[in-house]
Amino acid sequence: MKSLAELAAIREKMKNRVVLREGQGDIRVVVGMATCGIAAGARPVLSAFVEGVANEGLSDKVTVTQTGCIGICQYEPVVEVFESGKEKVTYVKMTAEKAKEVIEKHLKGGSPVAEYTIGSNQ
Amino acid sequence: MIRAQVLICGGTGCTSSGSKAIQQAFTEQIEIAGLAEEVKLVQTGCFGLCALGPVVIIYPDGTFYSRVTTDDVPEIVSEHLLKGRVVERLVYADTGEEKVDNVADVSLSDTAFYKAQHRVALRNCGVINPENIDEYIAMDGYQALGKVLTEMTPEEVIDVVLKSGLRGRGGAGFPTGRKWSMARTLVPDADQKYVCCNADEGDPGAFMDRSVLEGDPHAVLEAMAIAGYAIGANQGFIYVRAEYPIAVSRLKIAIQQAHEYGLLGKNIFGTGFDFDIELRLGAGAFVCGEETALMTSIEGKRGEPRPRPPFPAVKGLFGKPTILNNVETYANIPQIILKGADWFASMGTEKSKGTKVFALGGKIKHTGLVEVPMGTTLRQIVEEIGGGIPNGKKFKAAQTGGPSGGCIPAEHLDVPIDYDNLIAIGSMMGSGGLIVMDEDNCMVDIAKFFLEFTVDESCGKCTPCRVGTKRLLEMLTKITEGKGTMEDLDEMEQLCYYIKNNALCGLGQTAPNPVLSTLRYFRDEYVAHIVDKKCPAGVCKKLLTYKIDREKCIGCGMCARQCPASAISKTDYTAPGKKLPAMAIDPEKCVKCGACMSTCKFKAISKE
Numbered sequence: 001m002k003s004l005a006e007l008a009a010i011r012e013k014m015k016n017r018v019v020l021r022e023g024q025g026d027i028r029v030v031v032g033m034a035t036c037g038i039a040a041g042a043r044p045v046l047s048a049f050v051e052g053v054a055n056e057g058l059s060d061k062v063t064v065t066q067t068g069c070i071g072i073c074q075y076e077p078v079v080e081v082f083e084s085g086k087e088k089v090t091y092v093k094m095t096a097e098k099a100k101e102v103i104e105k106h107l108k109g110g111s112p113v114a115e116y117t118i119g120s121n122q
Numbered sequence: 123m124i125r126a127q128v129l130i131c132g133g134t135g136c137t138s139s140g141s142k143a144i145q146q147a148f149t150e151q152i153e154i155a156g157l158a159e160e161v162k163l164v165q166t167g168c169f170g171l172c173a174l175g176p177v178v179i180i181y182p183d184g185t186f187y188s189r190v191t192t193d194d195v196p197e198i199v200s201e202h203l204l205k206g207r208v209v210e211r212l213v214y215a216d217t218g219e220e221k222v223d224n225v226a227d228v229s230l231s232d233t234a235f236y237k238a239q240h241r242v243a244l245r246n247c248g249v250i251n252p253e254n255i256d257e258y259i260a261m262d263g264y265q266a267l268g269k270v271l272t273e274m275t276p277e278e279v280i281d282v283v284l285k286s287g288l289r290g291r292g293g294a295g296f297p298t299g300r301k302w303s304m305a306r307t308l309v310p311d312a313d314q315k316y317v318c319c320n321a322d323e324g325d326p327g328a329f330m331d332r333s334v335l336e337g338d339p340h341a342v343l344e345a346m347a348i349a350g351y352a353i354g355a356n357q358g359f360i361y362v363r364a365e366y367p368i369a370v371s372r373l374k375i376a377i378q379q380a381h382e383y384g385l386l387g388k389n390i391f392g393t394g395f396d397f398d399i400e401l402r403l404g405a406g407a408f409v410c411g412e413e414t415a416l417m418t419s420i421e422g423k424r425g426e427p428r429p430r431p432p433f434p435a436v437k438g439l440f441g442k443p444t445i446l447n448n449v450e451t452y453a454n455i456p457q458i459i460l461k462g463a464d465w466f467a468s469m470g471t472e473k474s475k476g477t478k479v480f481a482l483g484g485k486i487k488h489t490g491l492v493e494v495p496m497g498t499t500l501r502q503i504v505e506e507i508g509g510g511i512p513n514g515k516k517f518k519a520a521q522t523g524g525p526s527g528g529c530i531p532a533e534h535l536d537v538p539i540d541y542d543n544l545i546a547i548g549s550m551m552g553s554g555g556l557i558v559m560d561e562d563n564c565m566v567d568i569a570k571f572f573l574e575f576t577v578d579e580s581c582g583k584c585t586p587c588r589v590g591t592k593r594l595l596e597m598l599t600k601i602t603e604g605k606g607t608m609e610d611l612d613e614m615e616q617l618c619y620y621i622k623n624n625a626l627c628g629l630g631q632t633a634p635n636p637v638l639s640t641l642r643y644f645r646d647e648y649v650a651h652i653v654d655k656k657c658p659a660g661v662c663k664k665l666l667t668y669k670i671d672r673e674k675c676i677g678c679g680m681c682a683r684q685c686p687a688s689a690i691s692k693t694d695y696t697a698p699g700k701k702l703p704a705m706a707i708d709p710e711k712c713v714k715c716g717a718c719m720s721t722c723k724f725k726a727i728s729k730e
Contacts, residue, residue: 003392004268007259014260017162021127021181021249033206047160050125063182064125066206 019059027062027107029053032078034069040076041095048099049079053107062107075118081106090118124162126203128152129179131248133168133336134329134368135490136175140192144176147195155199167337169248171235173489174214179248184231188214235488238507240469242477243291243330243453244493247337252372255379258340264385266459267344270351271393279352280306283455285463287475292320292411292448293523293552294628295474295541304435305353305445315355316439317346318446320416321362321369324408325524326575328555330479331449333491335362335369338453339376343386345455347397353445358399361416365406373401408525408579412627413446415581426583427627448553450479470496474540482508484557485515497538500530504558515560519643523552525572525579526632528639529565548639550632564661565644566651570598572636580629587630590621594637601648603664604655611648615641656730663714666729668707670718674726677702681718681727687711690718 031037031046049064070078075092079099082088089112091102098116106112114120130136130145145165152161169177174188178198185208187198194212201207214233231237241247250257258264270279284299305315319342323331335342346358362370377399380386388396402420409415410425417439419425438444454476458466467475474496480503483489487509494503500520504510511517519529522539528549530537537543541551559568573595582588597614600606618634625631641648650658657665670681672695682690682705689711696703707718707727719727 004272007264007268007391010256010259011262011265014256017124018250018257018260021129021184031206033204035205038205046125047123050160051123054123065183068205068207 016054016059026084028082029062029064029107030067030080030082031064032068032070032076032080033066036069036073037076037078040073040093042077044096045077045079045094045099048096049103052100052103056103056108058103058107072118075121081112091116092118092121123160125160125182127162127164127181128203129164129166129181129248131167131169131175131177132165132252132368133172133175133247133333134366135168135172136177137368139175141176143192144178144190144195147192148178148199151196151199152203155204157199157203161203164251165253166249167247167252168333168491170239170244170333170491170493171214171488172491173487177214183208186214186233187212234509235490235492235507238498238502239493240477240495241493242457242466242469243334243450243479244337244491245457246341247333247491250338252337252339253375255340255376255383255385258338262460263340263456264344266456267347267351267385268391269459270348271391271395276306276352276354279348279459282459282463283352286458286466287463287470287473288451288454288458288466289474289541290448291450291454291478291553293526293550295551298447298451301435301445301447302349302352304433305355305443308436309443312354312443314357314440314442315353316442316444317349317353317355317358318417318420318439318444319346319358319360319362319452320411320413320446320448321360321366322404322411322416323363323366323449323553324411324579325526325553325555326572327483327557328481328524328553330481330491330554332366332369333479334449334453335366336372339369339372340380341456342373342449342452343376343380343399345452346399347386347390348455348459349445349447349452350397351395353443355445356396356398358397359402359420359439360399361402361404361410361420363406364403370401370403377401407581408575409581409627409629412629415627416446417444426581427629429626450554471538471540471543473542478539478551478554480554480556482556482558484521485511485560485563486558487512496540499536499538501535503539503556504535508558511558511560515562517558518561518563519559519565521549521557521559521568521636522555523550523632523635524555525575526550526628526635527552527555528635529559529568529643530639531643533643548635548642550635562659562661564602564657564659565640565647566598566602566657567659567661569636569640570595570602573598573633576629576633580633584624584626584630586621586624587626587633590617590625591630591633593617594621594634598637601651602657602662604651604662606648606652608649608652611641611645611652660729666714667709668712668714668716668719668727668729670705670707671726671728672704672706673697674724675704676700676724676726677704678724679705680721680723681705684717684721686715686717687713689713 053062077094079091079094178187178190280302288298289295404410410419412427415425415427434444479493521529534547577591580587621634689708693706
């Protein structure tokens with residue numbers, strides 16, 4: 001290594017890999033990953049969120065994590081977005097494509113995607 | 123894409139309780155569950171809660187699992203990693219509150235043990251993989267070295283360290299910046315200078331230096347290179363004890379990786395600055411933690427101290443100007459450079475800045491490593507962070523500074539801990555061992571324990587230490603055997619001051635501290651041993667007698683079966699209401715092991 005720029009490059013490259021271990025982000029995306037969720041296809045949804053958040057450079061403020069069954073199995077895959085000071089948003093019947101939209105509009109843009117929320121699907 | 127990381131402690135404590143096998147089990151189970159692509163295993167340094175080991179933390183949620191066994195691993199993988207359900211029975215949930223409603227939210231940083239801590243020297247321990255330089259770089263590693271080499275003059279570096287108020291964490295508390303400035307300026311025409319790191323951590327009960335080396339070795343390497351730039355040295359030596367095999371192997375890996383990246387070696391960052399570091403292993407002599415003895419040992423000679431002056435800053439290793447700092451001192455340096463002197467100086471007390479790591483041990487609920495700002499009271503450390511004394515016993519004293527320190531009694535629990543306050547109450551900071559003692563500890567016995575240690579470890583070069591500590595130990599032994607006199611106490615005190623004033627090096631000069639401080643605060647215990655021939659804590663065997671209450675004894679004979687000395691036999695007496703004759707102990711044969719007492723279900727045996 002002959003320059004500070006190289007050091008900075010390694011730092012940037014590695015930052016994403018250790019950021020998981022630093023304090024929790026302001027926004028928490030929780031994917032239901034119980035048997036019902038997994039059977040309904042929660043795994044690609046989770047992967048989409050993990051990848052999307054990293055690619056969009058949101059790792060500092062968004063934490064993607066998983067939880068068990070919250071009891072609305074017919075609506076799985078369920079994704080809940082928690083943000084401090086705001087009401088929780090529950091997305092239902094999610095897919096990887098929908099996840100991308102949520103990342104774009106909700107996590108980046110700040111406005112929940114109403115058509116995928118539980119309110120619009122009952 | 124990695125969505126979760128499993129951090130497994132690879133410190134010495136958890137390694138000895140089996141973390142290697144757990145790591146293996148995780149690798150296998152993650153493979154079986156098909157999660158290898160999305161879950162990453164990371165071996166880290168010590169988290170600090172050694173008593174709860176082996177510990178495993180799962181991120182991003184930060185769930186903290188304690189006392190994990192290999193049998194638990196399949197459940198953690200299938201429940202937590204696959205289905206996202208926290209395995210509650212393994213979660214360490216001491217948040218200091220009565221009950222935890224949402225266990226899933228309990229991460230390590232929420233526990234009472236961690237809340238009051240402030241981690242600077244330990245900031246990366248238990249967070250990064252110490253065997254991966256990239257992870258250290260991700261945590262701003264080597265940024266400070268880059269900054270000093272490209273933006274600062276050596277004088278500016280020294281100035282920042284001076285202004286930060288950082289003092290030597292090895293125990294004596296000498297201002298680090300002053301040490302560096304002396305090494306830079308006192309011998310202007312020196313052809314060679316050296317930077318040394320004291321990792322010969324020998325105090326019984328202290329293990330913070332080991333933890334830093336195991337958990338964040340690059341921080342020490344980076345700081346030594348910064349020190350080299352500041353004083354004008356291009357060679358460093360780390361003197362580490364051979365009893366720390368994990369620390370040694372991680373240091374070797376770290377040095378090699380730093381070489382590969384060009385962060386050690388020639389022309390670092392293209393600035394023309396060269397710096398290299400070599401390891402030297404100590405052979406287990408306590409005296410080699412003393413600076414002149416350490417350097418003599420690096421030179422390949424018998425590790426004995428020499429008189430000062432000349433100080434190492436003038437004439438040190440191989441006769442050249444040398445600085446020697448402790449591991450924890452170095453671990454603070456990169457942070458000070460990056461965040462500035464004011465940031466560091468904003469923590470702590472007027473004369474002791476920053477934080478200090480303590481190794482909590484003895485009669486305390488949470489054994490482990492804690493880092494707190496200087497000025498934190500002993501009460502906060504013992505009661506809040508340490509969780510208090512187990513089994514409802516009463517706090518009697520805390521021992522700081524190992525064999526060079528003293529005992530702090532309950533009346534001084536609220537003294538803010540810093541270098542000067544500890545000396546004022548007759549102890550010292552030392553390297554940061556903090557051993558808590560309860561009412562079952564005999565203070566005379568404690569003093570004797572530390573004296574035995576110094577007698578063993580005295581190098582023998584000077585008479586006050588070699589002969590003085592031996593005589594001191596003989597007097598203490600006499601007292602614990604009930605043969606002491608009140609005159610002995612006065613003589614002992616005199617001898618203590620004589621050794622303090624005349625010994626050659628720090629080992630001898632501080633060796634009497636455990637005796638002096640216990641005499642100061644617990645004189646009544648000494649008097650009880652001498653006048654009443656009793657050990658109030660029931661520790662000193664020669665002064666104990668075990669007795670069976672013949673009215674309570676049912677004659678079951680359990681005690682007799684346990685007795686290794688066959689000292690217990692049947693008597694002729696049968697207590698009213700009992701079917702068998704009572705037992706009795708023959709004091710001539712009794713070895714006072716206490717086995718009978720812990721066996722008896724009827725509390726018929728007592729000691730006094």
